[in-house]
Structure formats: C-alpha cells, structure tokens
Amino acid sequence: MSVQIRIGQGIDVHAFEDGDFVTLAGIKIPHNQGLKAHSDGDVVLHALCDALLGSLALGDIGQHFPDTDPEFRDVDSRKLLQHSYQLILDRGYQLNNADITVACERPKLSKYNLEMRQSIANVLHVDVTQISIKATTTEKLGFTGRQEGILATATVLVSHQTK
Numbered sequence: 001m002s003v004q005i006r007i008g009q010g011i012d013v014h015a016f017e018d019g020d021f022v023t024l025a026g027i028k029i030p031h032n033q034g035l036k037a038h039s040d041g042d043v044v045l046h047a048l049c050d051a052l053l054g055s056l057a058l059g060d061i062g063q064h065f066p067d068t069d070p071e072f073r074d075v076d077s078r079k080l081l082q083h084s085y086q087l088i089l090d091r092g093y094q095l096n097n098a099d100i101t102v103a104c105e106r107p108k109l110s111k112y113n114l115e116m117r118q119s120i121a122n123v124l125h126v127d128v129t130q131i132s133i134k135a136t137t138t139e140k141l142g143f144t145g146r147q148e149g150i151l152a153t154a155t156v157l158v159s160h161q162t163k
Contacts, residue, residue, distance in 0.1 A: 004160045006093065010050025012043040012061075015149040022107065022150065025100075025116030025133065026078045026123065031107040035150065038067035042077035043152040044100055044116065044133070049077075049084040051098065051154040058087055078123050085124050088158055095124055096157040099132045104150040109135040 019034020025044040035041030049061045058064075065080050085095070098120070102109060109116070113133055121128040138145040 002162050004093075004162060005096070006055040006158050006160075008051040008053065008055025008156045008158070010047040010052075010054060010061075010154045011151070012046035012050065013143075013149055013151045014041045014043050015143075016147065023077070024102065024109070024112070024150075024152075026076070026119040027112055027116050029107050029109070029112055038073060039065070039075045039080070040077050043150050044102060044154070045077035045081045045120070047152040047154040048098060048100060048120065048156070049080050051156040052081075052084045052088055052095075052158070055156055055158045056088060056091055056093065078119070081120070081123050091160070093158040093160040095126055095130060096159050097130045097132070098154060098156045100134070100152060100154045102133065102135045102150065102152045103138055103144045104135070105137050105140065105145060105147050109133075 014035040014037050016033040017036040021028045022031045022035050023040045023042045026042065046061055053059055053061065116133050117128050117131040120131045143149050144151055
C-alpha cells in the first residue's frame with residue numbers, strides 16, 4: 001500500500017467597508033467595519049477553499065463559485081468549503097491538516113482562535129487538532145497595516161491511500 005500526498009496553497013483578500021462585524025472561519029467577530037464581498041467575505045474560508053481545490057488541481061474558488069452568480073450572493077462560505085472538500089473526498093483524498101494565517105491589525109483574533117478552528121473542523125468533519133489558525137499584524141505596513149482590509153493564506157496537506 002502506498003500513500004499519495006498533495007499540497008495546496010490559497011490566499012484571499014477583502015477590503016473593509018461599513019459594518020459592525022467580520023466573518024472569519026464561519027464566526028461573526030465584532031468589529032467597527034465589515035468586509036466588502038459578493039459572499040460573506042470570509043477570507044479564511046476562501047483561502048482554505050482555494051488551498052483544497054489547488055491540492056488536486058481543481059481550479060480556484062472563482063471558477064466554482066463566480067461572483068457574477070446571484071446564487072452566491074451573501075452565501076455562507078461554510079457551504080463553499082463543504083462543496084470544495086467534497087470534491088477532494090470524491091477523489092479518494094482526505095485532509096491531513098490545514099495551516100491558516102490571517103493578517104490584520106484589527107480585529108484582534110486570539111480570543112476567537114479555538115472557536116474558528118472548531119468551526120472549520122466541524123464543517124470538514126475532522127479533529128480540531130488538524131486545523132491551525134495563526135493571526136499576525138503587518139506592523140502597520142501595507143493595506144492590512146493601514147486597516148484597509150484583511151488577508152488570509154492557507155496551506156493544506158491531503159492524502160490518498162492506494163493499494
């Protein structure tokens with residue numbers, strides 16, 4: 001028996017706009033702004049979808065869920081993540097782990113870390129120890145430093161056992 005492994009990487013960015021919360025990893029986090037997007041603007045889940053899709057060369061989130069399609073207007077990105085992961089499962093692969101980094105000056109995310117990790121684990125039906133989320137600032141540099149938006153990156157390892 002051999003194991004086939006694949007790695008995927010994803011990135012997503014959304015600008016701030018008027019609002020009173022941001023949605024990250026499916027969790028509504030109080031903030032003095034919202035995120036501008038066709039969907040719910042969840043940069044964490046969008047980056048994770050792209051990483052999963054990229055791991056098996058299945059395109060990107062824009063191909064699967066175009067922002068020109070009214071079906072995805074204000075959609076809960078957990079549904080996008082569910083669909084993206086199902087494509088992985090349908091090909092006999094499963095998630096080994098996901099490592100996610102969120103870059104923003106505000107909101108501060110440390111107190112939401114476990115809740116965000118658990119939210120993703122619940123959607124993917126994996127153990128919370130398979131999901132890592134780290135937050136960082138950009139030391140007030142660039143668009144995140146100027147608090148114009150949020151950036152997230154995700155890296156995944158998926159594997160498939162063959163006979």
